[in-house]
Amino acid sequence: MFRSLGRWARSDVQAALVESAPDRAILRRWADTAEGKACFGPVLAATERDYGTQLAELEGLAEGAGVPVEDLLLTSLRGDFGTAARMGCSTLAWRRETTVVAHNEDGDPRLDGCLMLLTLLVEGEAAVTALWYPGTLPTNAFVATSQGLAWGINHIPAVRPSSAGAGRHFVARALHQAATLDEAVAHLRTHPSAGGFTYTIAEAASGRAAVVEAVAGRVAVVEATPDDPLHWHTNHLRHIPDPPDLPPADPQAAEVRGxxxxxxxxxRVLSGLTPGPAESPSTWYLQALCSAPLPHGVYRTAASPDPLMTLCTVIADMSNDTITIRRRTGETATCSLTDFTQGVPVTP
Incomplete structure (x- = not known):
């Protein structure tokens, strides 16, 4: 299946690799150093040991696209080495009269037009529709599944990655088959990643929502409640101390804060929101996530000094079985979550 996907998206995968060539060249040189080998080897070994199926998917994608699998591995694993990276994405969860997860997918302006919706219909598995960057596994942005789960993912640059953990993209891909919120949380607790993601997960059946920080073998879970309904996450840890064991006066701690x-x-913007999504969920979230850039909002335009832009906004209303997608250019489409996970085309 992924070999066929690679053939279909060959031009997109190859274009993405061309755009990322300078970054990959730097990472490749680092991976050849003693320090790089010490980081890359254990992460790859853990990935090969625990995620053979997901690794085979990436290999098939590379074969179909006619690109070296090593290039896709470097792209997939670059967030697992503690190296500095551009950080994007803002995610909200709401749980009271309705349960909603909403996500701004922020990325490099060079990726504008590359991001697409990909539906995976695999015999014997739950259907999955994800925001997909060609050249990666469909794991690191936003996902909705036919099991009634949806989540947004935020990049967390772990200062001290776990040498025992696998690549976070592969952990996240395996998460797609979780049947419940509890099963998803259990998966992240028992399957450590070298680097870090935050998962903001909502469940249709129970109306529950939770934020799960899974970083370098450490996991923290904060669940929304009717009394504490609005939760947010961006790209820094809120519930796990990072880096551990570094006193505030340590120069590295200051670097991390910067x-x-x-x-x-x-x-700070998201924490100051006035809750009101019960009356008009999609409208409220579109206003909250797309109204303005910093210091008044979280919508990103790649205006200096910010290098990133908001490529897409997704709002999944789990209680009303609807999903709304807003492109960067402003076009908005809404359909049922059920249709969305089965690959029914989404049109404005």
Whole structure:
């Protein structure tokens, strides 16, 4: 299946690799150093040991697209080595009269037009529709499944990755078959990743929602409640101390705080939102996520000094079985979540 996907998206995968060539060249040189080998080897070994199916999917994608699998591995694993990276994405969860998860997918402007919706209908598995960057597994942005789950994913740059963990893209791909929110949380607790993602997960059947930080073998779970309904996440840890064992006066701790400054600013905006989504969920979330850039909002336009832009906004209303998608250019479409996970075309 992924070999066929690679053939179908060959031009997109190859174009994405061309755009990322400078970054990959730097990473490849680093991977050949003693330090790089010490990081890359254990992560790849853990991935091969625990995620053979998902690794085979990436290999099939590379074969179909006619590109070296090593290039796709470097792209997939680059967030698992503790290296600095551009950080994007803002996610909200709401649980009271309705249960909603909403996500801004922020990325490099060079990827504008590359992001697409991909539906995987695999015999014997739950159907999955995900925001997909060609050249990666469909794991690192937004996912909705026929099991009644949906989640947005935020990049967390782990300062001290876990040498025992597998690549986070592969952990996230295996998560697609979780049947419940509890099963999803259990998967993340028992399947450590070297690097870090935050998962903001909502469940249709129970109306529950939770934020799960899964970073370098450490996991923290915070569940929304009717009394505490609005939860947010950007690209810094809120519930796990990071980096561990570094006193505030340590120079590296100061460097980490500087790296997180933009993410913290977006979080400050989200924490100041006045809850009101019960009356008009899609409208409220579109206003909250797309109204303005910092310091008044979290919508990103790649205006200096911010290098990233919001490529897409997704709002999944689990209680009313609807999903709304807004493109960067402003076109908005709404359909049922049930149809969405089965690959029914979404049109404005």
């Amino acid at each position: 790296r997180y400054a933009e993410s913290i600013a977006r979080g």
